[in-house]
Amino acid sequence: MNAITKFNGWNLTFRKPSEEQVQLPPDITAVSSEELGELFTKLTSWTDYIASQKVMAELEERAALKKKDFAENSMLIKRMGAQVKGERITAVKAEISIHPEIVELENDYEEKYAYRKLVEMLLTNHERDLSLVSREITRRSNDLRSTRREWA
Numbered sequence: 001m002n003a004i005t006k007f008n009g010w011n012l013t014f015r016k017p018s019e020e021q022v023q024l025p026p027d028i029t030a031v032s033s034e035e036l037g038e039l040f041t042k043l044t045s046w047t048d049y050i051a052s053q054k055v056m057a058e059l060e061e062r063a064a065l066k067k068k069d070f071a072e073n074s075m076l077i078k079r080m081g082a083q084v085k086g087e088r089i090t091a092v093k094a095e096i097s098i099h100p101e102i103v104e105l106e107n108d109y110e111e112k113y114a115y116r117k118l119v120e121m122l123l124t125n126h127e128r129d130l131s132l133v134s135r136e137i138t139r140r141s142n143d144l145r146s147t148r149r150e151w152a
């Protein structure tokens with residue numbers, strides 16, 4: 001059973017945000033404070049969702065690698081038994097690596113690896129944007145506090 005199927009069996013869900021993914025405006029300093037708060041909220045929900053997808057992608061990638069390794073090792077043991085000897089084992093491993101089942105499992109693993117890398121990139125981008133918006137909110141809060149002190 002894969003991780004996603006098992007997770008769904010626990011009746012837990014990763015809710016995808018209902019709104020579109022956030023695109024930051026070219027200059028967030030020109031955005032109103034209300035819009036900045038909305039951006040922060042949307043970015044936070046998308047970042048949380050993408051982080052959950054990254055974890056699921058990592059679990060799927062690991063499961064695919066384990067499945068491939070198990071199949072390779074099973075074939076190696078069936079083919080070699082206990083006779084493990086230098087160059088002969090290298091040749092048998094090479095034969096196994098081109099077996100159609102192993103090639104299919106390797107391709108499945110590589111697809112899952114590529115997907116995880118893309119999700120990681122997307123998460124990194126969202127975390128950077130979230131940090132940028134957070135810093136702008138902090139800057140505005142600090143500016144507001146210093147203005148209040150001047151009036152006091």
